[in-house]
Amino acid sequence: MNGADHLCDVLLAHGVDVCFANPGTSEMHFVAALDRRPQMRCILGLSEGVVTGAADGYGRMAGKPAATLLHTGPGLANGLANLHNARRARTPIVNVVGDHAAYHLHFDAPLTSDIESFARPVSHWLRRASGPDDVGPTARAACEAAVALPGVATVILPADAAWSAASTPPVEPHPPLGPVAADPGAIRAVAEAVRRAPGRVGMLLGGRAGHGEALAAAGRIARRHGIRLFGEVLIGRMERGRGHPPVTRIPYPIDLALAALADLDVLVLVDAPPPVAFFAYPGKPSRLTPGTCALLTLARPGEDAASALQGLADILGTGPAAGDGPAPAEAGTPGGALSEDAVAVILAQAMPEQAVICDEALTSARRFYALTQGAAPHDYLMNTGGAIGIGIPLACGAAVACPGRKTIALQADGSGLYTLQGLWTQAREALDVVTIVFANRAYAILQGEMRAVGVTRFGRNAERMLTLDEPALDWVALARGFGVEAARASTCEAFRDVLGAALKRPGPFLIEAVL
Amino acid sequence: MNGADHLCDVLLAHGVDVCFANPGTSEMHFVAALDRRPQMRCILGLSEGVVTGAADGYGRMAGKPAATLLHTGPGLANGLANLHNARRARTPIVNVVGDHAAYHLHFDAPLTSDIESFARPVSHWLRRASGPDDVGPTARAACEAAVALPGVATVILPADAAWSAASTPPVEPHPPLGPVAADPGAIRAVAEAVRRAPGRVGMLLGGRAGHGEALAAAGRIARRHGIRLFGEVLIGRMERGRGHPPVTRIPYPIDLALAALADLDVLVLVDAPPPVAFFAYPGKPSRLTPGTCALLTLARPGEDAASALQGLADILGTGPAAGDGPAPAEAGTPGGALSEDAVAVILAQAMPEQAVICDEALTSARRFYALTQGAAPHDYLMNTGGAIGIGIPLACGAAVACPGRKTIALQADGSGLYTLQGLWTQAREALDVVTIVFANRAYAILQGEMRAVGVTRFGRNAERMLTLDEPALDWVALARGFGVEAARASTCEAFRDVLGAALKRPGPFLIEAVL
Known part of the structure; x- marks a missing residue:
């Protein structure tokens, strides 16, 4: 049993049985140890952004960590951006980085x-194994930290x-x-605040509260007490659609976000940080709630949001x-040239029960969220x-x-080009993904x-940095190049x-919606 | 004049007139300032690995820095791996990262x-502008540091x-x-050592010595005194082919590298660090020169290698x-099924004068270096x-x-998949690149x-992590998807x-050499 064997066994013993990987020479003994354990499912990503982004998606939906396997500093570097996202989603991940x-x-x-x-900037917890005998204890502490945080x-x-x-058992x-x-004191304080400000209380549901x-508990409390439910500007995971309570997503544009929260006296934070502007803009505030709005934390990240909400329900009643919400069919039947809104309507009408929606459409799927309150139940x-x-x-x-x-996957084209290599992993693993x-x-x-900073006519440099034409990307060719039908x-x-x-068909498929 | 205007003007005043970019919201005022200066050439990369890798290639060949434009921490993160490479190549780059x-x-x-x-790990120099009046001085110091280091x-x-x-002029x-x-003392010491160990002196040419x-000076000295010239395991830039002195690249495989340097008494380092093993292997040394070999530095990075070599020539004579070397035509005319070696032979015979060869073929182009000593002059x-x-x-x-x-570009498929988005930049800018x-x-x-660590039969996990088939990548489709003929x-x-x-044709083209 070498250190790599210990690592694999500890992962498996903690239920970590999926490893998203892009190995290199310094991880060959880890690869060999994984190879001796077919009960671990190893999934290759063609670049590390795929590896870490997939670990994020897995952790959010499985509710337990996957492992990663990254090759030294540069391999980690390529995966940092999606680890940054995972950090913000507070997704459990055991992120393994080989070194010399x-x-x-x-x-x-x-x-x-x-x-x-x-x-360090993307890790909630970090430790370097000091030698073969320290690999097992380090791995165990990592598994526990990933889940507990x-x-x-x-x-x-x-x-x-x-x-x-390793000389240790x-x-x-x-x-x-x-x-x-x-x-419990925080729960009582929230209950008191709700009673004092009827109709002017909001509740922000992040992390495991979504x-x-x-x-469900948040929905029943909200219904009884006129509390408005909000989701974060960027939602990690929310159950939505028929049977789920309506949750207003705080809008991304700064003016709309300020307006959405303008008349609150109290905002209750459940597994969520105070809402702040995504970017700073000259002359606009950074904090999204009015200065007169009290921020009360019901449950912090890592605390049990479900039982805190149940405790609140026990005090307040539900x-x-x-x-x-209205069924998407009421949005009518779009026809003619395709538009962003039409894509949202058609998808809301067509999507099957229990779909998992991964939304990185940015400006393009704005209407989808509102349309799907009465749609088939889904995760978002x-x-x-x-x-x-x-x-x-x-x-x-x-x-x-x-x-x-x-x-x-609802995918903006500019963002999708960062990590389109993930299409190959979908093909290889025959994953049931429609992009x-x-x-x-x-x-x-x-x-x-740019228009917001006052530039209404773009010169050549701005034009060249903000458009993706000349030449237009051919997403059908790109998908097929990676083995995905399109x-x-x-x-x-x-x-x-x-x-x-x-x-209707199994396996991956990509649709280029030309707008 | 705002801070962004100052930044642009200082860059241009220092001859930095190419900006590889992938901007975001926090850089909109920088984009607007660039847009007011059409004399700056802004080139978009679809992901930041393209941006930083292109800045590296530009800096190595232009001998002066390009600027980058990266969007906050995650944008920088995506570009770190190629900045790591640039750090090792000691390429001048003014790396601009926007922040909130x-x-x-x-x-x-x-x-x-x-x-x-x-x-910090990829930067030789780092500074955050403290406010609008500090942008100009920071930019000037950055331009000077990038060039001087x-x-x-x-x-x-x-x-x-x-x-x-900004309130400053x-x-x-x-x-x-x-x-x-x-x-000068170092130059005299090297001269002395060369005289004392005739036939057992090597000279390692890195950085600007290549x-x-x-x-040319190194070649004339070597010819007179029987000095063997070496290039680093990974060469930043070397002029090669007819008319240039023969330089042996230190091999990547550890045993071959040790053998290449085994009988040296002295290794003279010219703008190069001491040669070390790329990876550690159980039971093998990390330093590639024998314990009995003296390492003498003629010129450090940042020092003037050309005049140091001229000084050495003045002492020793040339x-x-x-x-x-032998013309590549002597390697014959390969026929039949394509092989890695055949690609190397055919390319060495066909390549035009003054080609720039970017070699990331890893295992696949091993023969190319040896074959091209007598080929058309080129940069490598x-x-x-x-x-x-x-x-x-x-x-x-x-x-x-x-x-x-x-x-x-000689491109291994696995590595090429990391940043294939760069093909689009080639198409958009009509760059004369054959990949x-x-x-x-x-x-x-x-x-x-894996075989080196003793694993000769791969199980499913190793197989899945070390192969790129199932499905095979279709590089012709991928290139066309990005607008490059293939x-x-x-x-x-x-x-x-x-x-x-x-x-023969201008503009980018990609050839998938199926092996």
Whole structure:
């Protein structure tokens, strides 16, 4: 048993049985150890952004961590942007980064880098295994930290710690820590505030408060007491559609966000930080709630949001579950040239029960969220950290976590180009993912931001940095190059047909929605 | 004049007139300022690995920095791997990273991250502009540092420093610093050592010693005194072919590297660190030179290698320039099924004068280096830091720096998949790049490393992590998806034909060499 064997066994003993990987030479002994354990499912990503984004999608939907396998500092570096997103989603991940043998580091070989410096900003927890006997304990602590926080626990695995024989017996797994109970005093304070400000209380549901029993309890309390439910600007995971309470997403544009929260006296935070502006803008506030609005925390990240909400319900009493929103069919039957809104309407009408929606459509799917309150029940996941390029990988990981459900990626074209390599993983693993690319051939969100800073006529440099035409990307060719079947639609009728066919067949499919 | 205007003007005043970019909201005022200066050439990359890799290729060939434009921590993160390579190549780059407005940082908005922690491991120099009046001085110091080191100078540009009016006059550029003179004592010591150990002296030429007058001087000294010339395991830039002295590249495989340097008494380092093993292997040394070999530094990075070599020549005397190596035609005319070696032979025979070769073929182009000693004169660039995924971006940057020359990328398929988005930049900018993809459909280098650790039969997990088949990548479809014309060749005859045609036409072309 070398260190790498210990690592694999500890992962498996903690229920971590999926490893998203892109290995290199310093991880060969880890690869060999994984190869001796076929009960671990190893999934290759063609670049590390795919690896870490998939681990995020898996962790959000499975409710337990996947492992990653990244190659030294540069391999980690390529995966940092999606780890940044995972950190913001507070997704449990055991992030394993190989490094040179300890004694080789001071030679400063070409691949040597300061892995801790790269890793720290995205890690809730970080530890370097000091030798083969420390690999098991480090792995166990990482598994426990990833689940308890929850968050990104990074293990740095030196090659000699992996390849050397360990003298210790295999580490006995402890049962993983669950969330700790929220402060009863905080629950009472929230109850008191709700009673004092009827009709002027909002509740922001983040993290684990967006689904399952926590969401249901929040819905019943809200219905009884006239509390408005909000989701974060960027939602990690929310159960939505028929049977789920209506939750208003705080809008991304700063003026709309300020307006949405303008008349609150109290905002109750449930597994969510105080809402702030995504960017600063000259002359606009950074905090989204009015200065007169009290912020009260019911449950912090890592605390048990569901039981805190149940405790609140016990004090305040609850109403019935919310009625369903309007069925998407009421939005009519779009026809003619395809538009962003038409895609949203047609998809809301066509999507199957229990779909997993991975939304990185940015400017393009704005109407989808509102339309789907009365649609088929589904899970809804967004890019949580603003690091673009998570949509396709996120869908990979969600589909691995949820066999038997259809995963649907709503993908802006500019963002999708960051990590389109994930399409190959969908093909290789035969994942049930339908990707809809909103091909507007521009960084449309940035064109809006340029206009917001007062530039209405773009010169050549701005034009060249904010558009994706000349040449236009051919997403059908790109998808096929990665082994994913694909079709293009530029009318509502064609889109409806190809979407229906894609949803009926198993395996991945990509639709280029030409706008 | 706001801070962003100052930044642009200082860059232009220092001759930095190419900006590789992928902007975001926090850089909109910088984009607007660039838009007011059409003399700056802004080139969009579809992901930041393309941006930074292109800046590396540009800097190596232009001998002066390009600027980058990256969006906050995650945008920088995506570009770190190729900045790591640039750091190892000691390429001058002014690396500009936007950030939130200073007053917005403590709200910890979703995109907030510790940019300094990400940037420090890849930066030779790093500074955050403290406000609009500090942007100009920071930019000037960055331009000077990038050139003088040379290396990666990172400027962090808060959005409010960019958008606020600066009260200072435009900064007057100082003439950029050139390399400083090497230590005369070091030159005398090297001369002495060469005289004492005739026939047992090697000279390792890195950085700026691999081309121009430095290389020519090294060649004449070597010819007279029987000195063996070596290039680093990973070569940043070397002039090669007819008329240039023969330089042995230190082999990548550890045993071959040890053998190549085994009988040296002295190794003279010219703008190069001591040669070390790329990875540690159980039971093998980390330092590649024997314990009995003295390491003498003639010129450090940042010192003037050319004048140091001229000083050495003045002491020791020189011989004639080296004779040319065998013409590639002597390697015969390969036929039948295409092989890695056949690609190397055919390319060595076909490549035009003054081609720029960007070699990230890893295991696939081993024979190319040896074959091209007597080929048409060319520049030869490699992945210098071992962070894969630089080949396609490096070719972009080299082609921007060298209009009128043909850039040829030798690209391993696994590495090429990291940053294939760079093909679109080639199409958009009509860059004269021929990319040859060695499609062996595997991480062949890692399969070799697995065998080296004693695993001869791969199980399912190893197989799934070390191969790129199921499904095979279709590089012709991928290239066309990005707007680059492409063709596939699986015989020597077909490859010769398509290569000949590709070299004759302007603009980008990709050849999938099926092996």
